[in-house]
Amino acid sequence: MILPDSERDSLILIVDDNVPSIEILSALLKDLGDIIVATSGADAIKLAEEHQPDLILLDQEMPGMDGYETCRALKANDETRHCAIIFVTAHAGEDLEVDAFAAGAVDFIAKPFNAPVVIARVNTHLVLKRNRDALQQLADRDGLTGVYNRRYLDTQLTTEIRRHHRQGQSLGFAMVDIDFFKAYNDGYGHLAGDDCLRRFAQRLSGMLRRPGELVARYGGEEFAIVIPHLSVDSAEGFAQWVCQGVRDMALPHAFSDIHSHLTASVGLAVGVPPNGMSARELTSFADAALYEAKSNGRNTTVVNRFDRQVNE
Template sequence: MNNPESGRILIVDDDPIIIRILASALNYYDVLMFAKTGTEALKMIEQHEFDVVLLDATLPDQDGFEVCRKLQGKHMASDPRVIFITGRTDVDDETRALNAGAVDFIKKPVRVEIVQARVRTHLSLKLATDRLRRQSQVDGLTGVANRLEFETALKREWQTARRLQSPVSLVFFDIDFFKKLNDSQGHRMGDQHLKTVAKLLATAAKRGNDLIARYGGEEFVLLLPGAPLTWASSVAENLLAELKDMKLPHGESPYGVVTMSAGVATKIPVDEHYELLVEHADQALYQAKNARRNMVAKYQD
Protein backbone atom coordinates (compact mmCIF):
# COMPACT_ATOMS: atom_id res chain seq x y z
CA MET A 1 0.00 0.00 0.00
CA ASN A 2 1.32 3.44 -0.93
CA ASN A 3 -1.18 5.77 0.73
CA PRO A 4 -1.10 6.10 4.55
CA GLU A 5 -4.07 4.60 6.40
CA SER A 6 -5.60 6.14 9.48
CA GLY A 7 -4.11 4.45 12.52
CA ARG A 8 -1.58 5.09 15.28
CA ILE A 9 0.51 2.02 16.08
CA LEU A 10 3.07 1.45 18.84
CA ILE A 11 5.43 -1.55 18.63
CA VAL A 12 6.95 -2.66 21.96
CA ASP A 13 9.74 -5.23 21.64
CA ASP A 14 13.41 -5.36 22.62
CA ASP A 15 14.40 -7.35 19.51
CA PRO A 16 15.45 -4.95 16.72
CA ILE A 17 14.82 -7.63 14.08
CA ILE A 18 11.17 -8.04 15.19
CA ILE A 19 10.76 -4.26 15.25
CA ARG A 20 12.03 -4.01 11.66
CA ILE A 21 9.76 -6.82 10.49
CA LEU A 22 6.66 -5.31 12.12
CA ALA A 23 7.54 -1.77 11.02
CA SER A 24 7.91 -2.94 7.44
CA ALA A 25 4.63 -4.86 7.60
CA LEU A 26 2.71 -1.87 8.98
CA ASN A 27 4.48 1.03 7.31
CA TYR A 28 1.30 2.19 5.55
CA TYR A 29 -0.23 3.52 8.80
CA ASP A 30 0.08 7.26 9.36
CA VAL A 31 1.75 6.97 12.80
CA LEU A 32 4.18 4.16 13.60
CA MET A 33 6.45 4.30 16.67
CA PHE A 34 8.36 1.78 18.77
CA ALA A 35 9.70 1.24 22.30
CA LYS A 36 12.18 -1.32 23.62
CA THR A 37 11.14 -1.46 27.30
CA GLY A 38 7.90 -1.43 29.24
CA THR A 39 8.84 1.81 31.00
CA GLU A 40 9.55 3.52 27.71
CA ALA A 41 6.28 2.24 26.26
CA LEU A 42 4.17 3.51 29.17
CA LYS A 43 5.83 6.92 28.96
CA MET A 44 5.18 7.14 25.22
CA ILE A 45 1.54 6.14 25.70
CA GLU A 46 1.13 8.97 28.21
CA GLN A 47 2.62 11.45 25.74
CA HIS A 48 0.97 10.25 22.51
CA GLU A 49 -2.34 8.74 21.49
CA PHE A 50 -2.23 5.25 19.99
CA ASP A 51 -4.96 3.05 18.56
CA VAL A 52 -3.11 -0.28 18.69
CA VAL A 53 -0.15 -1.44 20.80
CA LEU A 54 1.79 -4.52 19.66
CA LEU A 55 3.35 -5.81 22.87
CA ASP A 56 5.94 -8.50 23.57
CA ALA A 57 5.37 -10.54 26.74
CA THR A 58 9.08 -10.55 27.61
CA LEU A 59 10.80 -7.19 28.07
CA PRO A 60 14.07 -6.22 29.81
CA ASP A 61 12.54 -4.26 32.70
CA GLN A 62 9.07 -5.78 33.26
CA ASP A 63 6.92 -8.35 31.53
CA GLY A 64 4.31 -7.37 29.01
CA PHE A 65 1.47 -8.62 31.21
CA GLU A 66 2.34 -6.02 33.84
CA VAL A 67 2.62 -3.31 31.17
CA CYS A 68 -0.82 -4.27 29.86
CA ARG A 69 -2.36 -4.15 33.35
CA LYS A 70 -0.85 -0.72 34.01
CA LEU A 71 -2.12 0.49 30.66
CA GLN A 72 -5.68 -0.66 31.41
CA GLY A 73 -5.56 1.17 34.73
CA LYS A 74 -4.81 4.51 33.13
CA HIS A 75 -8.30 4.93 31.55
CA MET A 76 -6.97 7.16 28.77
CA ALA A 77 -9.19 8.81 26.19
CA SER A 78 -7.36 7.03 23.32
CA ASP A 79 -8.02 3.59 24.90
CA PRO A 80 -5.50 1.67 22.72
CA ARG A 81 -6.09 -1.98 21.85
CA VAL A 82 -3.26 -4.26 23.00
CA ILE A 83 -2.18 -7.21 20.84
CA PHE A 84 0.48 -9.51 22.29
CA ILE A 85 3.14 -10.73 19.85
CA THR A 86 5.36 -13.17 21.70
CA GLY A 87 7.41 -16.31 21.53
CA ARG A 88 5.69 -17.59 24.68
CA THR A 89 3.24 -20.19 23.37
CA ASP A 90 1.81 -21.67 26.56
CA VAL A 91 -1.99 -21.52 26.82
CA ASP A 92 -1.62 -20.03 30.31
CA ASP A 93 0.34 -17.13 28.82
CA GLU A 94 -2.42 -16.44 26.31
CA THR A 95 -4.96 -16.53 29.14
CA ARG A 96 -2.83 -14.15 31.22
CA ALA A 97 -2.62 -11.74 28.29
CA LEU A 98 -6.38 -11.69 27.74
CA ASN A 99 -7.06 -11.36 31.46
CA ALA A 100 -4.65 -8.42 31.59
CA GLY A 101 -6.76 -6.59 29.00
CA ALA A 102 -5.31 -7.62 25.63
CA VAL A 103 -7.66 -8.14 22.70
CA ASP A 104 -5.51 -10.67 20.81
CA PHE A 105 -2.49 -12.96 21.09
CA ILE A 106 -0.16 -13.67 18.14
CA LYS A 107 2.62 -16.23 18.46
CA LYS A 108 6.13 -15.87 17.08
CA PRO A 109 7.65 -16.49 14.62
CA VAL A 110 5.77 -13.59 13.08
CA ARG A 111 3.69 -14.14 9.96
CA VAL A 112 3.32 -10.76 8.31
CA GLU A 113 -0.08 -11.42 6.74
CA ILE A 114 -1.51 -12.52 10.10
CA VAL A 115 -0.23 -9.40 11.84
CA GLN A 116 -1.61 -7.14 9.10
CA ALA A 117 -5.03 -8.80 9.20
CA ARG A 118 -5.33 -8.79 13.01
CA VAL A 119 -4.19 -5.16 13.28
CA ARG A 120 -6.61 -4.07 10.57
CA THR A 121 -9.50 -5.89 12.26
CA HIS A 122 -8.89 -4.50 15.73
CA LEU A 123 -8.17 -1.02 14.38
CA SER A 124 -11.48 -1.00 12.48
CA LEU A 125 -13.36 -2.05 15.61
CA LYS A 126 -11.54 0.55 17.68
CA LEU A 127 -12.23 3.41 15.27
CA ALA A 128 -15.91 2.43 15.08
CA THR A 129 -16.10 2.46 18.88
CA ASP A 130 -14.41 5.86 18.94
CA ARG A 131 -16.97 7.26 16.51
CA LEU A 132 -19.86 6.01 18.65
CA ARG A 133 -18.26 7.44 21.78
CA ARG A 134 -17.77 10.85 20.13
CA GLN A 135 -21.39 10.87 19.01
CA SER A 136 -22.52 10.15 22.56
CA GLN A 137 -20.47 13.11 23.82
CA VAL A 138 -21.79 15.73 21.40
CA ASP A 139 -24.96 17.81 21.47
CA GLY A 140 -26.85 16.92 18.31
CA LEU A 141 -28.04 20.45 17.51
CA THR A 142 -25.04 22.67 18.23
CA GLY A 143 -22.11 20.28 17.74
CA VAL A 144 -20.46 21.19 21.06
CA ALA A 145 -20.10 18.79 23.99
CA ASN A 146 -23.26 17.70 25.76
CA ARG A 147 -24.00 17.86 29.48
CA LEU A 148 -22.81 14.32 30.16
CA GLU A 149 -19.45 15.01 28.55
CA PHE A 150 -19.15 18.26 30.52
CA GLU A 151 -19.78 16.47 33.81
CA THR A 152 -17.21 13.80 32.91
CA ALA A 153 -14.63 16.46 32.03
CA LEU A 154 -15.36 18.46 35.18
CA LYS A 155 -14.81 15.43 37.41
CA ARG A 156 -11.52 14.69 35.66
CA GLU A 157 -10.24 18.28 35.82
CA TRP A 158 -11.42 18.67 39.41
CA GLN A 159 -9.32 15.67 40.47
CA THR A 160 -6.28 17.04 38.64
CA ALA A 161 -6.71 20.50 40.15
CA ARG A 162 -7.12 19.03 43.61
CA ARG A 163 -3.83 17.21 43.23
CA LEU A 164 -2.04 20.31 41.89
CA GLN A 165 -3.95 22.78 44.08
CA SER A 166 -4.78 24.90 41.04
CA PRO A 167 -8.05 26.75 40.30
CA VAL A 168 -10.96 25.54 38.19
CA SER A 169 -13.30 28.13 36.69
CA LEU A 170 -16.81 27.68 35.29
CA VAL A 171 -18.80 30.16 33.25
CA PHE A 172 -22.53 29.61 32.74
CA PHE A 173 -24.11 31.41 29.78
CA ASP A 174 -27.82 31.88 29.14
CA ILE A 175 -29.31 33.52 26.03
CA ASP A 176 -31.47 36.41 27.20
CA PHE A 177 -35.22 36.33 26.50
CA PHE A 178 -34.85 33.15 24.48
CA LYS A 179 -38.46 32.03 24.87
CA LYS A 180 -39.63 35.37 23.46
CA LEU A 181 -37.16 34.92 20.60
CA ASN A 182 -38.63 31.51 19.80
CA ASP A 183 -42.18 32.86 20.03
CA SER A 184 -41.48 35.81 17.75
CA GLN A 185 -39.04 34.31 15.22
CA GLY A 186 -39.95 30.62 15.39
CA HIS A 187 -38.09 27.59 16.68
CA ARG A 188 -36.17 27.16 13.46
CA MET A 189 -34.58 30.59 13.86
CA GLY A 190 -34.12 29.91 17.56
CA ASP A 191 -32.16 26.77 16.72
CA GLN A 192 -30.02 28.78 14.31
CA HIS A 193 -29.23 31.28 17.06
CA LEU A 194 -28.26 28.42 19.38
CA LYS A 195 -25.82 27.15 16.76
CA THR A 196 -24.38 30.64 16.27
CA VAL A 197 -23.89 31.17 20.00
CA ALA A 198 -22.30 27.72 20.38
CA LYS A 199 -19.87 28.47 17.57
CA LEU A 200 -18.92 31.77 19.20
CA LEU A 201 -18.44 30.20 22.63
CA ALA A 202 -16.30 27.43 21.16
CA THR A 203 -13.71 30.03 20.16
CA ALA A 204 -12.99 30.58 23.87
CA ALA A 205 -11.98 26.94 24.45
CA LYS A 206 -8.45 27.55 23.22
CA ARG A 207 -6.40 25.25 25.46
CA GLY A 208 -6.40 21.48 25.38
CA ASN A 209 -8.49 20.97 28.53
CA ASP A 210 -10.94 23.85 28.00
CA LEU A 211 -14.46 22.70 27.15
CA ILE A 212 -17.65 24.35 25.94
CA ALA A 213 -20.85 22.36 26.38
CA ARG A 214 -24.57 22.82 25.98
CA TYR A 215 -25.93 22.41 29.49
CA GLY A 216 -29.57 22.39 28.46
CA GLY A 217 -32.04 24.50 26.49
CA GLU A 218 -30.45 27.90 25.84
CA GLU A 219 -27.82 27.43 28.57
CA PHE A 220 -24.13 26.72 27.91
CA VAL A 221 -21.17 26.17 30.21
CA LEU A 222 -17.48 26.88 29.67
CA LEU A 223 -14.95 24.86 31.69
CA LEU A 224 -11.59 26.61 32.18
CA PRO A 225 -9.16 24.46 34.23
CA GLY A 226 -6.32 26.47 35.74
CA ALA A 227 -8.00 29.82 35.07
CA PRO A 228 -8.35 32.33 37.93
CA LEU A 229 -11.59 34.24 38.45
CA THR A 230 -10.30 37.42 36.79
CA TRP A 231 -9.28 35.59 33.63
CA ALA A 232 -12.53 33.63 33.38
CA SER A 233 -14.53 36.83 33.92
CA SER A 234 -12.57 38.60 31.20
CA VAL A 235 -13.24 35.73 28.78
CA ALA A 236 -16.96 35.95 29.56
CA GLU A 237 -17.04 39.74 29.13
CA ASN A 238 -15.37 39.47 25.72
CA LEU A 239 -17.82 36.80 24.55
CA LEU A 240 -20.84 38.86 25.60
CA ALA A 241 -19.45 41.87 23.74
CA GLU A 242 -18.74 39.81 20.62
CA LEU A 243 -22.26 38.40 20.57
CA LYS A 244 -23.83 41.85 20.94
CA ASP A 245 -21.60 43.18 18.14
CA MET A 246 -22.93 40.44 15.83
CA LYS A 247 -26.27 42.30 15.91
CA LEU A 248 -28.50 39.24 15.58
CA PRO A 249 -32.00 40.78 15.56
CA HIS A 250 -34.26 40.19 18.57
CA GLY A 251 -37.26 42.49 18.57
CA GLU A 252 -38.56 41.24 21.93
CA SER A 253 -35.34 42.16 23.76
CA PRO A 254 -34.79 45.65 25.22
CA TYR A 255 -31.37 45.53 23.54
CA GLY A 256 -32.89 44.87 20.10
CA VAL A 257 -30.32 42.12 19.43
CA VAL A 258 -29.50 38.69 20.80
CA THR A 259 -27.52 38.93 24.04
CA MET A 260 -26.62 36.57 26.84
CA SER A 261 -25.94 36.69 30.56
CA ALA A 262 -23.08 34.94 32.31
CA GLY A 263 -22.21 33.71 35.79
CA VAL A 264 -18.61 32.93 36.78
CA ALA A 265 -17.26 30.93 39.71
CA THR A 266 -13.78 29.70 40.60
CA LYS A 267 -12.57 27.27 43.24
CA ILE A 268 -9.37 25.53 44.24
CA PRO A 269 -10.56 22.01 45.12
CA VAL A 270 -10.03 20.80 48.68
CA ASP A 271 -12.36 17.79 48.50
CA GLU A 272 -14.29 15.76 45.93
CA HIS A 273 -17.40 17.99 45.91
CA TYR A 274 -17.12 19.57 42.48
CA GLU A 275 -20.90 20.10 42.49
CA LEU A 276 -20.40 23.19 44.63
CA LEU A 277 -18.57 24.92 41.78
CA VAL A 278 -21.53 24.26 39.47
CA GLU A 279 -23.92 25.59 42.10
CA HIS A 280 -21.87 28.77 42.58
CA ALA A 281 -21.63 29.48 38.84
CA ASP A 282 -25.37 28.90 38.52
CA GLN A 283 -26.04 31.31 41.40
CA ALA A 284 -23.89 33.95 39.71
CA LEU A 285 -25.83 33.47 36.47
CA TYR A 286 -29.08 33.92 38.40
CA GLN A 287 -27.75 37.23 39.76
CA ALA A 288 -26.90 38.42 36.24
CA LYS A 289 -30.32 37.52 34.88
CA ASN A 290 -32.11 39.17 37.78
CA ALA A 291 -30.14 42.37 37.29
CA ARG A 292 -30.07 43.94 33.84
CA ARG A 293 -29.06 40.82 31.86
CA ASN A 294 -26.41 41.09 29.13
CA MET A 295 -23.83 41.18 31.92
CA VAL A 296 -21.34 39.01 33.80
CA ALA A 297 -21.82 38.30 37.50
CA LYS A 298 -19.09 36.74 39.64
CA TYR A 299 -19.71 34.49 42.60
CA GLN A 300 -17.94 35.77 45.68
CA ASP A 301 -17.40 33.53 48.72
Protein backbone atom coordinates in the same frame (compact mmCIF):
# COMPACT_ATOMS: atom_id res chain seq x y z
CA MET B 1 -9.75 21.18 20.34
CA ILE B 2 -8.80 17.51 19.75
CA LEU B 3 -9.79 16.42 16.26
CA PRO B 4 -12.05 13.39 15.87
CA ASP B 5 -10.39 10.29 14.49
CA SER B 6 -11.85 10.86 11.03
CA GLU B 7 -9.83 14.08 10.80
CA ARG B 8 -6.46 12.96 12.09
CA ASP B 9 -3.98 10.14 11.48
CA SER B 10 -4.21 7.09 13.69
CA LEU B 11 -1.76 7.09 16.58
CA ILE B 12 0.04 3.89 17.58
CA LEU B 13 2.01 3.44 20.80
CA ILE B 14 4.63 0.67 20.76
CA VAL B 15 5.76 -0.50 24.21
CA ASP B 16 8.77 -2.82 24.40
CA ASP B 17 12.02 -2.88 26.36
CA ASN B 18 13.72 -4.40 23.30
CA VAL B 19 14.83 -1.63 20.93
CA PRO B 20 15.25 -3.88 17.85
CA SER B 21 11.63 -5.04 18.27
CA ILE B 22 10.48 -1.43 18.39
CA GLU B 23 12.45 -0.66 15.23
CA ILE B 24 10.95 -3.62 13.35
CA LEU B 25 7.38 -2.80 14.36
CA SER B 26 7.87 0.89 13.59
CA ALA B 27 9.09 0.07 10.10
CA LEU B 28 6.19 -2.31 9.46
CA LEU B 29 3.49 0.08 10.69
CA LYS B 30 4.80 3.46 9.52
CA ASP B 31 2.17 3.71 6.77
CA LEU B 32 -0.74 2.96 9.11
CA GLY B 33 -0.37 5.99 11.36
CA ASP B 34 1.89 8.10 13.54
CA ILE B 35 4.05 6.13 15.97
CA ILE B 36 5.28 6.90 19.48
CA VAL B 37 7.31 4.51 21.62
CA ALA B 38 7.97 3.62 25.25
CA THR B 39 10.41 1.16 26.76
CA SER B 40 8.65 0.59 30.11
CA GLY B 41 5.16 0.22 31.49
CA ALA B 42 5.39 3.42 33.53
CA ASP B 43 6.49 5.45 30.50
CA ALA B 44 3.73 3.85 28.43
CA ILE B 45 1.07 5.00 30.89
CA LYS B 46 2.41 8.57 30.89
CA LEU B 47 2.49 8.70 27.08
CA ALA B 48 -0.96 7.17 26.79
CA GLU B 49 -2.40 9.73 29.22
CA GLU B 50 -0.81 12.57 27.27
CA HIS B 51 -1.54 11.43 23.70
CA GLN B 52 -4.43 8.92 24.01
CA PRO B 53 -3.30 6.61 21.18
CA ASP B 54 -5.79 4.67 19.09
CA LEU B 55 -3.86 1.42 19.48
CA ILE B 56 -1.17 0.18 21.87
CA LEU B 57 1.19 -2.68 21.00
CA LEU B 58 2.30 -3.92 24.40
CA ASP B 59 5.15 -6.35 25.05
CA GLN B 60 4.05 -9.12 27.39
CA GLU B 61 7.37 -9.51 29.18
CA MET B 62 9.13 -6.40 30.51
CA PRO B 63 11.25 -5.88 33.61
CA GLY B 64 9.52 -4.22 36.55
CA MET B 65 5.98 -3.48 35.39
CA ASP B 66 5.13 -6.31 32.96
CA GLY B 67 2.59 -6.24 30.16
CA TYR B 68 -0.30 -7.59 32.24
CA GLU B 69 0.15 -5.02 34.99
CA THR B 70 0.54 -2.23 32.44
CA CYS B 71 -2.57 -3.33 30.57
CA ARG B 72 -4.67 -3.45 33.75
CA ALA B 73 -3.43 0.01 34.75
CA LEU B 74 -4.29 1.45 31.33
CA LYS B 75 -7.79 -0.04 31.44
CA ALA B 76 -8.40 1.24 34.97
CA ASN B 77 -7.44 4.80 33.98
CA ASP B 78 -10.30 7.02 32.75
CA GLU B 79 -7.92 8.79 30.36
CA THR B 80 -6.63 5.62 28.65
CA ARG B 81 -9.27 2.92 29.09
CA HIS B 82 -10.62 3.42 25.55
CA CYS B 83 -7.25 2.60 23.93
CA ALA B 84 -7.23 -0.76 22.15
CA ILE B 85 -4.34 -2.98 23.30
CA ILE B 86 -2.63 -5.78 21.38
CA PHE B 87 -0.18 -7.97 23.28
CA VAL B 88 3.15 -8.73 21.63
CA THR B 89 4.54 -12.04 22.87
CA ALA B 90 7.11 -14.70 22.11
CA HIS B 91 5.09 -17.29 24.03
CA ALA B 92 1.86 -19.11 23.31
CA GLY B 93 -0.59 -20.96 25.46
CA GLU B 94 -4.21 -20.94 26.50
CA ASP B 95 -3.50 -19.66 30.01
CA LEU B 96 -1.46 -16.73 28.70
CA GLU B 97 -4.21 -15.79 26.25
CA VAL B 98 -6.91 -15.98 28.93
CA ASP B 99 -4.85 -13.79 31.26
CA ALA B 100 -4.23 -11.25 28.50
CA PHE B 101 -7.90 -10.98 27.55
CA ALA B 102 -8.84 -10.74 31.21
CA ALA B 103 -6.42 -7.81 31.57
CA GLY B 104 -8.15 -6.00 28.70
CA ALA B 105 -6.24 -6.91 25.53
CA VAL B 106 -8.08 -7.32 22.22
CA ASP B 107 -5.58 -9.44 20.26
CA PHE B 108 -2.07 -10.94 20.01
CA ILE B 109 0.95 -10.54 17.77
CA ALA B 110 3.54 -13.30 17.92
CA LYS B 111 7.31 -13.00 17.88
CA PRO B 112 9.19 -13.46 15.58
CA PHE B 113 7.07 -11.10 13.51
CA ASN B 114 5.22 -12.20 10.39
CA ALA B 115 4.99 -8.92 8.49
CA PRO B 116 1.69 -9.45 6.58
CA VAL B 117 -0.04 -10.77 9.73
CA VAL B 118 1.20 -7.86 11.88
CA ILE B 119 0.02 -5.29 9.34
CA ALA B 120 -3.36 -7.02 8.87
CA ARG B 121 -4.07 -7.33 12.61
CA VAL B 122 -3.06 -3.76 13.38
CA ASN B 123 -5.04 -2.36 10.45
CA THR B 124 -8.13 -4.35 11.47
CA HIS B 125 -8.09 -2.97 15.00
CA LEU B 126 -7.46 0.58 13.81
CA VAL B 127 -10.54 0.33 11.57
CA LEU B 128 -12.59 -1.11 14.45
CA LYS B 129 -11.40 1.70 16.72
CA ARG B 130 -12.39 4.35 14.17
CA ASN B 131 -15.83 2.78 13.79
CA ARG B 132 -16.35 2.61 17.56
CA ASP B 133 -15.24 6.22 17.92
CA ALA B 134 -17.64 7.32 15.17
CA LEU B 135 -20.55 5.63 16.96
CA GLN B 136 -19.44 7.09 20.28
CA GLN B 137 -19.28 10.56 18.73
CA LEU B 138 -22.94 10.23 17.77
CA ALA B 139 -23.86 9.06 21.28
CA ASP B 140 -21.92 11.93 22.88
CA ARG B 141 -23.49 14.73 20.82
CA ASP B 142 -26.57 16.85 21.40
CA GLY B 143 -29.05 16.10 18.64
CA LEU B 144 -30.08 19.71 18.00
CA THR B 145 -26.87 21.69 18.26
CA GLY B 146 -24.17 19.12 17.46
CA VAL B 147 -22.02 20.04 20.47
CA TYR B 148 -21.37 17.55 23.27
CA ASN B 149 -24.27 16.52 25.50
CA ARG B 150 -24.67 16.59 29.26
CA ARG B 151 -23.67 12.97 29.76
CA TYR B 152 -20.37 13.42 27.96
CA LEU B 153 -19.75 16.68 29.78
CA ASP B 154 -20.09 15.04 33.19
CA THR B 155 -17.66 12.27 32.22
CA GLN B 156 -15.08 14.59 30.70
CA LEU B 157 -15.31 17.11 33.51
CA THR B 158 -14.62 14.36 36.06
CA THR B 159 -11.55 13.32 34.07
CA GLU B 160 -10.26 16.89 33.82
CA ILE B 161 -10.78 17.52 37.54
CA ARG B 162 -8.69 14.47 38.44
CA ARG B 163 -5.99 15.35 35.89
CA HIS B 164 -5.68 18.96 37.01
CA HIS B 165 -5.59 17.93 40.68
CA ARG B 166 -2.84 15.42 39.94
CA GLN B 167 -0.84 18.00 37.96
CA GLY B 168 -1.56 20.88 40.35
CA GLN B 169 -2.90 22.91 37.41
CA SER B 170 -5.75 25.43 37.32
CA LEU B 171 -8.97 24.37 35.55
CA GLY B 172 -11.67 26.66 34.18
CA PHE B 173 -15.34 25.74 33.80
CA ALA B 174 -17.87 28.22 32.41
CA MET B 175 -21.65 28.19 32.32
CA VAL B 176 -23.09 30.34 29.52
CA ASP B 177 -26.79 31.27 29.37
CA ILE B 178 -28.58 33.01 26.50
CA ASP B 179 -30.27 36.11 27.89
CA PHE B 180 -34.08 36.18 27.57
CA PHE B 181 -34.16 33.10 25.36
CA LYS B 182 -37.77 32.28 26.29
CA ALA B 183 -38.79 35.68 25.00
CA TYR B 184 -36.81 35.03 21.81
CA ASN B 185 -38.43 31.63 21.37
CA ASP B 186 -41.93 32.94 22.01
CA GLY B 187 -41.46 36.05 19.87
CA TYR B 188 -39.82 34.53 16.80
CA GLY B 189 -41.22 31.00 17.05
CA HIS B 190 -39.75 27.61 17.94
CA LEU B 191 -38.05 27.02 14.58
CA ALA B 192 -36.19 30.31 14.92
CA GLY B 193 -35.42 29.40 18.53
CA ASP B 194 -33.87 26.09 17.45
CA ASP B 195 -31.84 27.89 14.80
CA CYS B 196 -30.67 30.38 17.43
CA LEU B 197 -29.47 27.54 19.66
CA ARG B 198 -27.57 25.95 16.77
CA ARG B 199 -25.92 29.24 15.79
CA PHE B 200 -25.07 29.99 19.41
CA ALA B 201 -23.47 26.55 19.88
CA GLN B 202 -21.48 26.97 16.65
CA ARG B 203 -20.26 30.34 17.82
CA LEU B 204 -19.02 28.98 21.14
CA SER B 205 -17.37 25.99 19.43
CA GLY B 206 -15.67 28.30 16.94
CA MET B 207 -14.09 30.22 19.81
CA LEU B 208 -12.19 27.20 21.13
CA ARG B 209 -8.46 27.49 20.62
CA ARG B 210 -6.56 25.03 22.81
CA PRO B 211 -6.41 21.22 23.06
CA GLY B 212 -8.94 19.77 25.46
CA GLU B 213 -11.37 22.70 25.36
CA LEU B 214 -14.94 21.64 24.71
CA VAL B 215 -18.46 23.03 24.53
CA ALA B 216 -21.50 21.09 25.73
CA ARG B 217 -25.18 21.81 25.89
CA TYR B 218 -26.02 21.69 29.57
CA GLY B 219 -29.76 21.97 29.09
CA GLY B 220 -32.24 24.27 27.35
CA GLU B 221 -30.43 27.52 26.55
CA GLU B 222 -27.54 26.82 28.95
CA PHE B 223 -24.17 25.73 27.62
CA ALA B 224 -20.92 24.79 29.36
CA ILE B 225 -17.28 25.26 28.38
CA VAL B 226 -14.40 23.21 29.83
CA ILE B 227 -11.13 25.19 29.69
CA PRO B 228 -8.08 23.11 30.70
CA HIS B 229 -5.09 24.92 32.21
CA LEU B 230 -6.91 28.27 32.42
CA SER B 231 -4.97 30.48 34.82
CA VAL B 232 -6.75 32.53 37.46
CA ASP B 233 -5.28 35.70 35.95
CA SER B 234 -6.72 34.85 32.52
CA ALA B 235 -10.18 33.81 33.72
CA GLU B 236 -11.90 37.19 33.63
CA GLY B 237 -10.52 37.96 30.19
CA PHE B 238 -11.74 34.60 28.87
CA ALA B 239 -15.25 35.11 30.27
CA GLN B 240 -15.47 38.61 28.78
CA TRP B 241 -14.18 37.31 25.45
CA VAL B 242 -17.01 34.75 25.34
CA CYS B 243 -19.56 37.42 26.24
CA GLN B 244 -18.24 39.72 23.50
CA GLY B 245 -18.16 36.84 21.02
CA VAL B 246 -21.90 36.35 21.48
CA ARG B 247 -22.57 40.05 20.95
CA ASP B 248 -20.44 39.95 17.80
CA MET B 249 -22.90 37.47 16.30
CA ALA B 250 -25.17 40.52 15.86
CA LEU B 251 -28.24 38.29 15.94
CA PRO B 252 -31.31 40.54 16.35
CA HIS B 253 -33.33 40.04 19.55
CA ALA B 254 -36.25 42.47 19.51
CA PHE B 255 -37.74 40.84 22.62
CA SER B 256 -34.74 41.35 24.91
CA ASP B 257 -35.12 43.69 27.87
CA ILE B 258 -31.50 44.85 27.71
CA HIS B 259 -30.20 44.83 24.12
CA SER B 260 -31.34 44.89 20.51
CA HIS B 261 -29.22 41.84 19.72
CA LEU B 262 -28.56 38.46 21.31
CA THR B 263 -26.45 38.54 24.49
CA ALA B 264 -25.33 36.01 27.06
CA SER B 265 -24.38 35.84 30.73
CA VAL B 266 -21.24 33.94 31.75
CA GLY B 267 -20.38 32.40 35.10
CA LEU B 268 -16.88 30.94 35.30
CA ALA B 269 -15.35 28.82 38.08
CA VAL B 270 -11.56 28.58 38.16
CA GLY B 271 -8.84 27.15 40.38
CA VAL B 272 -6.81 24.04 41.16
CA PRO B 273 -9.27 21.24 41.95
CA PRO B 274 -8.88 19.81 45.45
CA ASN B 275 -8.66 16.08 46.03
CA GLY B 276 -12.03 14.37 45.70
CA MET B 277 -13.83 17.24 43.99
CA SER B 278 -16.78 16.03 41.88
CA ALA B 279 -18.13 17.36 38.59
CA ARG B 280 -21.30 18.30 40.45
CA GLU B 281 -19.36 20.41 42.97
CA LEU B 282 -17.44 22.27 40.27
CA THR B 283 -20.66 22.86 38.35
CA SER B 284 -22.25 24.38 41.44
CA PHE B 285 -19.47 27.00 41.65
CA ALA B 286 -19.92 27.95 37.99
CA ASP B 287 -23.69 27.96 38.39
CA ALA B 288 -23.44 30.32 41.38
CA ALA B 289 -21.31 32.68 39.30
CA LEU B 290 -23.83 32.53 36.47
CA TYR B 291 -26.69 33.31 38.86
CA GLU B 292 -24.77 36.36 40.09
CA ALA B 293 -24.10 37.52 36.51
CA LYS B 294 -27.81 37.29 35.70
CA SER B 295 -28.69 39.09 38.93
CA ASN B 296 -26.28 41.88 37.94
CA GLY B 297 -28.35 42.67 34.86
CA ARG B 298 -27.19 39.96 32.40
CA ASN B 299 -24.91 40.47 29.40
CA THR B 300 -22.01 40.32 31.84
CA THR B 301 -19.55 37.96 33.51
CA VAL B 302 -18.69 36.77 37.03
CA VAL B 303 -15.63 34.70 37.95
CA ASN B 304 -15.70 32.40 40.99
CA ARG B 305 -12.36 31.34 42.58
CA PHE B 306 -13.52 27.98 43.91
CA ASP B 307 -10.11 26.97 45.28
CA ARG B 308 -10.24 29.83 47.80
CA GLN B 309 -13.71 28.83 48.99
CA VAL B 310 -12.84 25.12 49.28
CA ASN B 311 -9.76 25.90 51.37
CA GLU B 312 -11.44 28.39 53.72
